[in-house]
Amino acid sequence: MLTVYGRANSSNSAKVFWLLEELGEDYELILTGRSFAPTDTPEFLALNPFGKVPVLRDGETVVWESNAVLRYLAGRKPNALWPADPAGRSLADRWMDWASISLTPPMTRLRKARADGKPGSEADLAAVINAAKALDTWLAPRSFLAGEKLSLADIAAAPSVYRWFRLPESSLSLPALARYRDRLERNEGYVRHIRSALG
Ligand SMILES: N[C@@H](CCC(=O)N[C@@H](CS)C(=O)NCC(=O)O)C(=O)O
Known part of the structure; x- marks a missing residue:
């Protein structure tokens, strides 16, 4: 199961949520940032040293930077959203x-x-x-x-x-x-x- 740390009104998280919907992927959302879970805790900083959302966790793999997250998700299975050529x-x-x-x-x-x-x-x-x-x-x-x-x-x-x-x-x-x-x-x-x- 994929886990996303983010919030709906974060533009960078929103890109990830939209892609997950395009890919038909289920995920767990841990509401994080602003009024939600803090991003300056040692636990969160261990996921993203810059304390920003979104962060994606896929098993042992943790990805931060929204465009890196988009590429990671799109690269897991062949799809037209990010061509292979x-x-x-x-x-x-x-x-x-x-x-x-x-x-x-x-x-x-x-x-x-x-x-x-x-x-x-x-x-x-x-x-x-x-x-x-x-x-x-x-x-x-x-x-x-x-x-x-x-x-x-x-x-x-x-x-x-x-x-x-x-x-x-x-x-x-x-x-x-x-x-x-x-x-x-x-x-x-x-x-x-x-x-x-x-x-
Ligand atoms: N370049 C980063 C920027 C990440 C970023 O600035 N995220 C904002 C939300 S869009 C954030 O974490 N703000 C602090 C917070 O929500 O507590 C990315 O694309 O992921």
Whole structure:
């Protein structure tokens, strides 16, 4: 039995919950972080030295860093979400890495600033808008980030894509990105774990 330490309103945990649903995997959830079990105990730090969720336990194997967890889960059995061939896999991988490095950090800082009643930095806003425009251009000729099928890339980027549409700046005309969001919204796992769970 797989065990996940996390919480529904954690964007990084949400990606893992959505993937587990796509894979049809049962798991035990140990609610951890924020108002749930603390992450600064010696027991939890022995699982993840950085005291963050999500953490996955599969028997003796413990995995932290949400994208590493996604790759671990998708790699256990062959599936279309993370193709076995290096070219197909790299297509999903590059968008996962891009989302983690170029999209999510400025989005997180911007959201935090605005939650604190501040405008946020111009650099972060520019980075988020440029990322949204890049997504729009990339998605114009394709249905999902890695092609015509849902992949780990879409799951990894989903929290920030969802959050883009919560920003007033998303009134910018980016039609391919809007169509992509509509496509994601037809996925029950996205609706359950991303749209309904994240603020
Ligand atoms: N890069 C890490 C970031 C993990 C992270 O920052 N997790 C947040 C929740 S999204 C966390 O653990 N916050 C502290 C808490 O929930 O107590 C990952 O992708 O897993």
